[in-house]
Amino acid sequence: MNQPMARAAPLRGERILVVDDEPSNLTVTGGLLRVLGLQPSLVVSGQAALDHCRREHYAAILMDVQMPELDGLETARLLRAEHGAACPPILALTAGVMEEQLQACLAAGMVERITKPIDLDRLVDGLLRWVAPVTPKPLRPLRRLDAPARADLRERLQELQRDIAAQRFIAKNLSGALAAELADTELAAAFQPVSEALRHLQFKAALKACVELIESLNPNEDA
Numbered sequence: 174m175n176q177p178m179a180r181a182a183p184l185r186g187e188r189i190l191v192v193d194d195e196p197s198n199l200t201v202t203g204g205l206l207r208v209l210g211l212q213p214s215l216v217v218s219g220q221a222a223l224d225h226c227r228r229e230h231y232a233a234i235l236m237d238v239q240m241p242e243l244d245g246l247e248t249a250r251l252l253r254a255e256h257g258a259a260c261p262p263i264l265a266l267t268a269g270v271m272e273e274q275l276q277a278c279l280a281a282g283m284v285e286r287i288t289k290p291i292d293l294d295r296l297v298d299g300l301l302r303w304v305a306p307v308t309p310k311p312l313r314p315l316r317r318l319d320a321p322a323r324a325d326l327r328e329r330l331q332e333l334q335r336d337i338a339a340q341r342f343i344a345k346n347l348s349g350a351l352a353a354e355l356a357d358t359e360l361a362a363a364f365q366p367v368s369e370a371l372r373h374l375q376f377k378a379a380l381k382a383c384v385e386l387i388e389s390l391n392p393n394e395d396a
Contacts, residue, residue, distance in 0.1 A: 177293045178209060183305035184297075185210035188230070192222040192248065193237040193266065198289075202235060202266070205293060211300075219243030223251060231261045232304045235287070238267040238278065246281040253282035258340045258376045262303035266291070284342045302346060305372070316358045323390055326360070330387045337371070337380045344379070345371045363389065 189206055191213050193199050199215040206213040214229070216222050220243055222234065234252070238245035249263045265278040265286045275286050287299050318326065329351065336344035352368040355361045363386055370379035 177297045180301065181209040181211075181297045184232075184300050186212065187232040187300075187304055188212045188214065189300075190222060190225055190229075190231040190234045190261070191215050192217075192219065192234065192240070192245065194218060194240040195237070198237065198266075202291060205291060205296060209293075209297065219245065219248030219251075222248055223255070226252060226256065226261070233300060234261050234263045235266050236263050236283065238265050238269065238274075245283075246277060249278075249281040249283050258374055260374075262342060262345070262374075264299050264303065302349065303342075315361070318358055318360065326355075327387060327390050330383060330390075333367075334380065334383045334387065337376055337383055340376045342374075344376075345374070348372075348379075360386075 189211050191199055191202050191206070193202065193215075194217050196217065199217065203213040203215050214225060214231070216225055219240055222236070223243075225231075226234075236245040236249060240248075243251075245265060245267075249265075252263065253260050260282070263283045265283045266289060267274065267278070267286060268289045269275075269286075270288055278286050284303055285299055287295055329347075333344060333347050333351065336347060348368045348371040352361075352364060355364050366382035367379055367386060370376075370382055
């Protein structure tokens with residue numbers, strides 16, 4: 174299951190918007206997505222991306238940073254301002270590898286950077302993080318958390334709760350990490366409503382589920 178195509182199985186059928194002013198780049202990126210079993214829509218400008226997102230729903234957006242007129246950063250800002258929490262995760266496509274370039278992308282509302290030329294493994298990794306985080310299935314009896322582990326979990330859930338309340342995209346990453354850690358525990362099923370809501374960026378539902386889970390954890394309980 175280490176090959177990109179096999180790992181991309183949870184992504185198959187998802188619709189991805191690709192934004193790049195270079196037709197050759199669109200062809201390459203669109204081809205990679207089709208090989209992985211996704212459904213790409215290809216547009217050549219930031220304005221076209223804005224128009225498409227008003228009419229269609231996408232699981233994620235792959236956005237070139239350097240484009241004429243409306244560049245990727247400004248397009249991302251406009252998309253986030255218009256769609257808010259319902260905005261699909263925007264992954265930057267750029268040849269820039271400097272830290273300040275990454276920070277500019279994050280400040281504009283993008284969630285991470287995929288450097289050009291696109292590496293198939295990194296593309297799959299990024300999409301899995303934001304479109305379909307995978308929770309491993311337990312292969313043994315469910316593990317019970319002891320009191321210290323539960324106390325630590327409560328603190329991490331409270332941190333997650335704050336990020337959800339602020340509608341920060343990082344909450345989806347934190348949720349994916351927690352889901353993986355809890356997959357073989359007694360609390361895997363209890364956490365699922367949180368991770369599933371965040372997968373679809375449903376912050377209100379995720380917040381409610383997270384608060385309920387925190388309240389259900391008795392810090393004085395012995396496992």
